[in-house]
Amino acid sequence: QKEVEQDPGPLSVPEGAIVSLNCTYSNSAFQYFMWYRQYSRKGPELLMYTYSSGNKEDGRFTAQVDKSSKYISLFIRDSQPSDSATYLCAMSVTESGGSYIPTFGRGTSLIVHP
């Protein structure tokens, strides 16, 4: 079983739709959860960073963590064509000395069409 599972998509939605992106994981030691957005030929750009279970909101983005189900989600409200990108989930455990090596999902390709 892979440590982090993420459906590669593509997920195609109309402009203005609510988008739900998800990842499941198997390692119960993961404590830190991140969502990155990656445009073609660019580096991952941090969108959300959360610790433990619950919700975190930032503008149109909401990150949700359910540690009991080992499931995380990213919701995008009022999606825009500029949101079209690949969304990567990543998660890590605390390493001694403070070094965090995240494990990434494969990424979900999102297409928002006008």
Next chain:
Amino acid sequence: EPEVTQTPSHQVTQMGQEVILRCVPISNHLYFYWYRQILGQKVEFLVSFYNNEISEKSEIFDDRFSVERPDGSNFTLKIRSTKLEDSAMYFCARQVQRGPQHFGDGTRLSIL
């Protein structure tokens, strides 16, 4: 704007040659990382660098790979005896004490 600058943006090299990829952090950070991403695949950890020393490395980071911070500013990844399978995007990332990592825009390495 990314918080680390990577050069070159694209490097084309003959198989067997050596390449040096560079990363310039915009501000002073303790932790630096190199990752690679083969086209269509996951971002994979290569090596972490803390206080001018390698702190962790993955199985991918074999003895053909090395990292340095030669002048206290630039952070380099050297790959010797390059192979076709080294073709990928290579990302540098920085981290502040406890927190997520921030990535540069990467170098696309093409081995011919």
